[in-house]
Amino acid sequence: MSLAKFAVAAVAMSVSLTALGAGTHGGGHGHSAKSGEPGKASDASRSVTVEMYDNYYEPEAIEVKPGETVRFVVQNKGQLVHEFNIGTPDMHEAHQKEMMMMVEHGVIQGGKLNHDMMEMDMGNGQSMKHDDPNSVLLEPGESQEVVWTFSEKGNIEFACNVPGHYEAGMYGEVNFN
Amino acid sequence: MKKTLVAGALGLLLPAIGLAGEYNLTVDRVEIDTGEFVKEGVGYNGKSPGPTLRFKEGEEVSINVTNNLDEMTSIHWHGLILPFEQDGVPGISFPGIKPGETFTYKFPITQSGTYWFHSHSGFQEPEGAFGSIIIEPEGREPFRYDREYVVQLTDKHPHSSERVMRNLKVTPDYYNREQQTVGEFFSGVSENGFLNTVKDRLAWGDMRMMKADVEDLQGFTGMINGKGPKQNWTGIFEPGERIRLRFINSSAMTYFDVRIPGLNMTVVQADGNNVQPINVDEFRIGVAETYDVIVRPKDEQAYTIFAESMGRTGYARATLAPEEGMDAPVPGLREPARLTMADMGGMPGMDHGDMPGMDHGDMGGENAMADMSEMDHSQMSGMDHSSMQMPEGGASDPFYAKGSGLVPKAANGGKFLSYADLKAQKPLYEEREPTREIELRLTGNMERYTWSINGVKYEDADAIRLKYGERVRFKFVNETMMTHPMHLHGMWSILDVGAGQWNPVKHTVSVQPGTTVYMETEVDAPGQWAFHCHLTYHMAAGMFRKVIVEGGPDSTQAASSEQFGNVGGGV
Numbered sequence: 001m002s003l004a005k006f007a008v009a010a011v012a013m014s015v016s017l018t019a020l021g022a023g024t025h026g027g028g029h030g031h032s033a034k035s036g037e038p039g040k041a042s043d044a045s046r047s048v049t050v051e052m053y054d055n056y057y058e059p060e061a062i063e064v065k066p067g068e069t070v071r072f073v074v075q076n077k078g079q080l081v082h083e084f085n086i087g088t089p090d091m092h093e094a095h096q097k098e099m100m101m102m103v104e105h106g107v108i109q110g111g112k113l114n115h116d117m118m119e120m121d122m123g124n125g126q127s128m129k130h131d132d133p134n135s136v137l138l139e140p141g142e143s144q145e146v147v148w149t150f151s152e153k154g155n156i157e158f159a160c161n162v163p164g165h166y167e168a169g170m171y172g173e174v175n176f177n
Numbered sequence: 178m179k180k181t182l183v184a185g186a187l188g189l190l191l192p193a194i195g196l197a198g199e200y201n202l203t204v205d206r207v208e209i210d211t212g213e214f215v216k217e218g219v220g221y222n223g224k225s226p227g228p229t230l231r232f233k234e235g236e237e238v239s240i241n242v243t244n245n246l247d248e249m250t251s252i253h254w255h256g257l258i259l260p261f262e263q264d265g266v267p268g269i270s271f272p273g274i275k276p277g278e279t280f281t282y283k284f285p286i287t288q289s290g291t292y293w294f295h296s297h298s299g300f301q302e303p304e305g306a307f308g309s310i311i312i313e314p315e316g317r318e319p320f321r322y323d324r325e326y327v328v329q330l331t332d333k334h335p336h337s338s339e340r341v342m343r344n345l346k347v348t349p350d351y352y353n354r355e356q357q358t359v360g361e362f363f364s365g366v367s368e369n370g371f372l373n374t375v376k377d378r379l380a381w382g383d384m385r386m387m388k389a390d391v392e393d394l395q396g397f398t399g400m401i402n403g404k405g406p407k408q409n410w411t412g413i414f415e416p417g418e419r420i421r422l423r424f425i426n427s428s429a430m431t432y433f434d435v436r437i438p439g440l441n442m443t444v445v446q447a448d449g450n451n452v453q454p455i456n457v458d459e460f461r462i463g464v465a466e467t468y469d470v471i472v473r474p475k476d477e478q479a480y481t482i483f484a485e486s487m488g489r490t491g492y493a494r495a496t497l498a499p500e501e502g503m504d505a506p507v508p509g510l511r512e513p514a515r516l517t518m519a520d521m522g523g524m525p526g527m528d529h530g531d532m533p534g535m536d537h538g539d540m541g542g543e544n545a546m547a548d549m550s551e552m553d554h555s556q557m558s559g560m561d562h563s564s565m566q567m568p569e570g571g572a573s574d575p576f577y578a579k580g581s582g583l584v585p586k587a588a589n590g591g592k593f594l595s596y597a598d599l600k601a602q603k604p605l606y607e608e609r610e611p612t613r614e615i616e617l618r619l620t621g622n623m624e625r626y627t628w629s630i631n632g633v634k635y636e637d638a639d640a641i642r643l644k645y646g647e648r649v650r651f652k653f654v655n656e657t658m659m660t661h662p663m664h665l666h667g668m669w670s671i672l673d674v675g676a677g678q679w680n681p682v683k684h685t686v687s688v689q690p691g692t693t694v695y696m697e698t699e700v701d702a703p704g705q706w707a708f709h710c711h712l713t714y715h716m717a718a719g720m721f722r723k724v725i726v727e728g729g730p731d732s733t734q735a736a737s738s739e740q741f742g743n744v745g746g747g748v
Contacts, residue, residue, distance in 0.1 A: 054603065055319045056317070056320075079603070110453065110600060163456055164443050164445075164454025164456050165454055167419075167443035167456060168445050169419060
């Protein structure tokens with residue numbers, strides 16, 4: 001896939017995610033529902049390493065400027081599968097249902113991901129690929145990058161939506177200043 | 178942070194200059210008001226339940242216990258790993274605490290989590306002699322919360338425990354209101370045919386069990402933190418906060434099914450050990466077990482904590498609310514569960530082949546397995562189900578007999594916690610093959626209210642001898658119609674849920690009727706320990722063993738003295 005095509009696909013994804021966030025937010029705070037969009041690594045002003053443990057992040061809060069592009073280097077240092085996902089609380093809640101399905105179908109099994117299962121066609125053109133650009137899902141020992149351009153101020157968290165993890169407190173705050 | 182670590186390390190090397198805390202408890206006659214009736218009981222520091230003791234991992238504690246009763250007493254620190262002389266079981270760990278005497282317990286705190294303490298003398302525990310223990314870990318916890326509450330459950334009976342035991346001995350179904358009636362017999366005839374119904378009844382008669390023996394003690398008032406349903410214990414929160422609820426079941430006899438309508442609960446700890454977080458709508462808490470859950474009420478409203486007894490004969494109720502005085506609807510009790518033929522699958526001599534016409538599909542409308550067919554799979558077309566985990570909401574549970582009438586279902590149709598869901602957050606021991614297996618048949622004769630292990634009650638039994646350093650696999654075979662929460666003192670019970678190194682580590686393991694459950698124990702604590710069913714009246718009737726661990730790392734070997742005096746539980 002060419003970079004341009006990837007970017008188009010990524011933007012399309014982020015649009016659908018944004019729509020989802022706004023849709024469930026009830027229009028309460030208007031602008032706060034958007035979490036930003038995939039960024040280009042070359043635009044990244046800095047790199048932030050986020051370590052994932054069982055079941056928490058280090059650090060548990062990051063400071064960003066509105067519009068800033070940050071390159072996150074996400075490392076899973078735990079013994080369980082973890083996710084790093086940038087979004088609003090509503091987006092996380094919606095995503096938790098998808099992740100629950102992944103557990104029920106054996107895609108996420110404690111410390112392992114069943115990659116074959118992720119590719120499988122679930123009907124209606126859906127799969128459990130987990131390839132949204134605002135997140136990575138990592139097995140223990142894995143490391144991946146997420147480049148994200150934060151759009152504006154809002155209620156944004158990075159979170160692990162593996163069932164039970166977010167609820168138990170595996171999230172971090174994104175503070176704008 | 179570094180400083181704490183250094184202090185912790187020093188504490189381990191030189192306990193004398195490590196963290197040290199001194200605590201004082203008095204054992205007192207107290208008055209217990211359930212809102213339904215007022216009763217004299219036993220408590221600590223003038224109250225029942227007693228205080229919450231807060232320890233810190235790495236601390237060396239001294240606890241001065243003063244006996245203000247006119248009888249012997251003792252305190253057992255339920256779930257704590259400690260030298261056996263400090264374990265508080267009269268006749269096994271020490272002689273007990275005489276009236277007027279102050280006994281000082283001293284032991285290092287080597288673990289963290291939610292635990293409890295209770296008397297191990299006579300019937301003091303069901304009379305109210307219990308409290309809670311919270312141990313903060315040295316490092317950070319694998320979860321976050323904004324506030325926490327202990328939610329300590331009990332089943333308060335208007336009769337004194339001595340009287341309950343006498344009544345059960347004379348008339349075992351004294352407190353069983355749910356027996357089948359003649360009318361039910363005839364409705365059984367019309368549904369299942371005369372012959373099958375008669376055979377069913379004969380089979381139950383053979384087992385000397387009443388068909389509705391889900392609970393052998395009814396007529397209690399469920400209490401939470403010392404408050405009855407009308408008195409409504411209330412925990413305050415601010416919307417959006419994560420609240421850690423530390424559930425402890427300090428009941429004499431009652432299993433509770435716990436839910437908080439409107440809130441999802443994330444189970445993060447069982448019996449003091451962290452588990453991989455699991456979201457549930459409801460869970461069953463066995464006698465002596467603890468479960469820690471995290472809830473996050475987002476709305477400015479009250480929520481009811483509803484704990485319904487497993488047999489649906491009583492309940493405890495409390496409230497989470499933004500302010501004192503608010504409350505939410507209290508659900509009604511669901512239809513009582515009924516044991517089925519499947520629940521007596523473990524009974525010896527029960528040969529199902531002798532019962533022609535026994536069709537397991539006919540076993541009552543409440544037959545839990547039948548509901549599997551109602552699961553909506555339409556959303557999952559084309560999926561390979563072979564690798565599926567436990568289906569959410571399906572009323573099947575590998576820890577209940579197939580077709581059991583006891584399989585719990587969530588009131589809202591959602592997820593009910595199963596032992597099969599419990600996975601250790603972090604394995605405590607390296608996995609290895611057990612060195613040997615010990616079979617323990619859980620046995621009883623309901624008609625004479627005798628309860629035993631391998632058909633032998635405590636006073637007639639030899640101790641179970643284990644060797645320091647071995648890993649023993651215990652095989653529990655429940656040949657009775659009742660659930661037994663088996664509690665091994667001093668060493669962890671690694672419950673086999675089929676998860677290998679992720680098997681959860683517990684101190685109390687429930688064994689359902691007609692099932693076989695395995696647990697493994699790393700024999701790493703020298704001395705002599707109690708091992709028993711935690712249902713008060715079963716323990717008192719003899720479902721109890723002494724475990725002697727032979728050998729040890731140094732001179733801490735078990736004293737071979739057989740008896741210090743009368744053992745706990747009124748045996």
